[in-house]
Amino acid sequence: KLVSVVDIIDQTRALVDGPGSGVARQQIRLNQLHLTKFRLKYPFTAPTRVVRKAWTEAKLNEKWAESQWAKNLENKEKRAQMTDYDRFKLTSARVKRNRARTATFKSLKVKAARSGVFGKK
Missing domain, CATH: 2.30.30.30 (SH3 type barrels.)
Known part of the structure; x- marks a missing residue:
């Protein structure tokens, strides 16, 4: 209060x-x-x-x-009021978000490696 x-x-x-x-x-x-x-x-x-x-x-x-x-x-x-199903939905949404983020990062990493900006020189 x-x-x-x-x-x-x-x-x-x-x-x-x-x-x-x-x-x-x-x-x-x-x-x-x-x-x-x-x-x-x-x-x-x-x-x-x-x-x-x-x-x-x-x-x-x-x-x-x-x-x-x-x-x-x-x-x-x-968060304290969340049910088991709400927690499950939240976890599923986080997994989807992280997969999309990882895929985008890997594609940018490959582009950078091909252009010579990232990786061994």
């Missing part, structure tokens, strides 16, 4: 709030958090309504959805 750090409680805990992601204001251990590149500007220990306003003005949900991190998480969830 995406949250914003509102206050640091002590060396191991932080007060977080995630009005755009459905996380209520609560304390979380710092070792449970992963920092992102996104930063919101609001006053120190601001109430949830101020955090929500900064969140919507920064369009944080849209920026997060476009980030590579979010896309990787989405792909991970898709």
